[in-house]
Amino acid sequence: MTAILSNLQAVKRAVTEASIAAGRPRDAVHLLAVSKTFPAEAVREAYQAGQTAFGENYLQEALDKIGALRDLPLEWHFIGPIQSNKTRAIAEHFDWVHGVDRLKVAERLSAQRPESMPPLNICLQVNVSGEASKSGVAPQEVLQLAGEVVRLPRLKLRGLMAIPAPVDDPLLQRAPFVQMRELLAVLNAQGMQMDTLSMGMSHDFAVAIQEGATIVRVGTAIFGARNYGGEQ
Numbered sequence: 001m002t003a004i005l006s007n008l009q010a011v012k013r014a015v016t017e018a019s020i021a022a023g024r025p026r027d028a029v030h031l032l033a034v035s036k037t038f039p040a041e042a043v044r045e046a047y048q049a050g051q052t053a054f055g056e057n058y059l060q061e062a063l064d065k066i067g068a069l070r071d072l073p074l075e076w077h078f079i080g081p082i083q084s085n086k087t088r089a090i091a092e093h094f095d096w097v098h099g100v101d102r103l104k105v106a107e108r109l110s111a112q113r114p115e116s117m118p119p120l121n122i123c124l125q126v127n128v129s130g131e132a133s134k135s136g137v138a139p140q141e142v143l144q145l146a147g148e149v150v151r152l153p154r155l156k157l158r159g160l161m162a163i164p165a166p167v168d169d170p171l172l173q174r175a176p177f178v179q180m181r182e183l184l185a186v187l188n189a190q191g192m193q194m195d196t197l198s199m200g201m202s203h204d205f206a207v208a209i210q211e212g213a214t215i216v217r218v219g220t221a222i223f224g225a226r227n228y229g230g231e232q
């Protein structure tokens with residue numbers, strides 16, 4: 001058995017166990033395999049092990065892989081920071097975008113989404129307490145942004161995404177996930193119809209699932225440690 005196959009099986013088992021332990025349906029959580037820095041052949045191997053949804057952070061690297069794997073029915077998620085001059089390629093090649101945090105980017109993605117493709121699935125990135133990156137909209141500004149994004153014709157506003165700073169203490173891990181769960185509930189009570197909480201990575205996905213994650217984004221636990229040497 002290859003490492004990717006056995007890692008994937010272990011992660012899927014842990015996701016299912018966390019879902020059941022949280023009293024949620026066993027298929028409540030979708031696993032997004034984060035393949036950044038790993039070659040197309042690693043993605044192919046994960047596909048052969050049953051994985052179809054993959055997350056990428058770096059546009060050029062992602063486009064190369066998407067091209068090399070055109071023969072497979074894969075679902076591609078862009079999870080990196082979005083520069084406005086890169087929106088066209090993102091709109092043309094991805095199924096989901098997780099890091100939208102300003103209207104200008106959303107407007108460009110909507111305008112540039114080809115008519116021949118279904119609407120682009122969008123998550124708004126929220127800068128929750130302890131957000132590791134500087135991106136993300138402030139929690140008190142999410143409602144306004146959501147109200148604007150939901151009107152864009154070629155986008156489908158699905159939910160919220162966060163990247164909390166990595167901490168080992170499960171008590172500290174939990175707070176930003178609770179904040180996200182409550183924020184989604186507030187937005188839906190205000191009339192939004194969002195079904196997605198994209199949160200939880202290799203080191204904290206079990207806690208994220210307890211707090212309502214519907215997509216966990218897992219890289220290291222599936223593909224192994226990343227070598228950042230060649231990164232863009």
Ligand SMILES: *Cc1c(COP(=O)(O)O)cnc(C)c1O
Binds near residue numbers: 201217218219221
């Ligand atoms: C790299 C990355 C991940 C995966 O992180 P791991 O710790 O390797 O599981 C998840 N989400 C985002 C936004 C990332 O950039």
